[in-house]
Amino acid sequence: MKTLKIAIQKSGRLNEKSVEILKNCGLSFENYKSSLISTVQNFPLEILFLRDDDIPEYVQDGIADLGIVGENVITETKAGVEYLQRLGFGKCTLKIAIQTGSNIEKLEDLNGKAIATSYPVILEKFLTEKGIKSDIRTISGSVEIGPGLGLSDAIFDIVSTGGTLKSNGLKPFADVMSSEAVLIGNKSILDNPEVAELLQRIRSVLSAKSNKYVVLNVSKDNLQKVVDLLPGVKSPTIVPLFEENWVAVHSVIAEEDFWDKINSLKAAGAEGILVMPIEKIIT
């Protein structure tokens, strides 16, 4: 049985979180900056360290079975791969941006205008859908200096904080697509048991990250009100306290509405609320 291969970014914005999620799955491997391939000691897997632009095609062509790469790169390369799991990091938006003093006001104003970008495929698809014909200028990087140098009237690029736009006298004009890091797979490995195992581990790490373990004290008179607020993984654990008529409640709460939940629990009579991170949740 050939050893599974996963391709991740060698260096750049996705490398750290890609390595972290694999380590959190219990995989032990070296991540030397100089190495292009690393063998996992305790799981039948090899890790290929690549430029992110190459990952979708490595997976599409079966050179790598799996990959971790931004959705923007998958769309730009039009690679035929399976999206196995969105990973929640590397979040960004691909936007059209114009100069702060530009007279471009509506999408139609982009007709005949020059737009500089590293993502011509995504831009072309968007403009065609909108019935707009622009002059797309493809450049590999530092796209934001284009308008200032008179190279283009607008740009199409990744935006996260908006800092790069601002520092180049640009402002967002139209959102085209949102992107985050995705675990992708070659269509031929979807029923591979090791892939299923790795996917379960990744999902258990992601689920743990989006939840917190909570322990609190409450009198029995208020217990039902508190339990009604705690869906938990199955149902809350109730442990009697030494003090009469008081119990400790153990449960799991979602990160996303954490503070609202904490305030509701306090209002329902919960006291001494302890909150702890969870390493994995295996359902």
Ligand SMILES: Nc1ncnc2c1ncn2[C@@H]1O[C@H](COP(=O)(O)OP(=O)(O)OP(=O)(O)O)[C@@H](O)[C@H]1O
């Ligand atoms: N500013 C950002 N904020 C959040 N995510 C980003 C940002 N810039 C890029 N990304 C995401 O991270 C991915 C990798 O970005 P990075 O800048 O490391 O790519 P790169 O310069 O093309 O690296 P490589 O040398 O691997 O080609 C992008 O494709 C995108 O999905």
Ligand SMILES: O=P(O)(O)OC[C@H]1O[C@H](OP(=O)(O)OP(=O)(O)O)[C@H](O)[C@@H]1O
């Ligand atoms: O909205 P912001 O938070 O400013 O991020 C957007 C910038 O981030 C990326 O560049 P990066 O910094 O990764 O450098 P690169 O162009 O070399 O990839 C992207 O190409 C934008 O230029």
Ligand SMILES: [Mg+2]
């Ligand atoms: Mg790249």
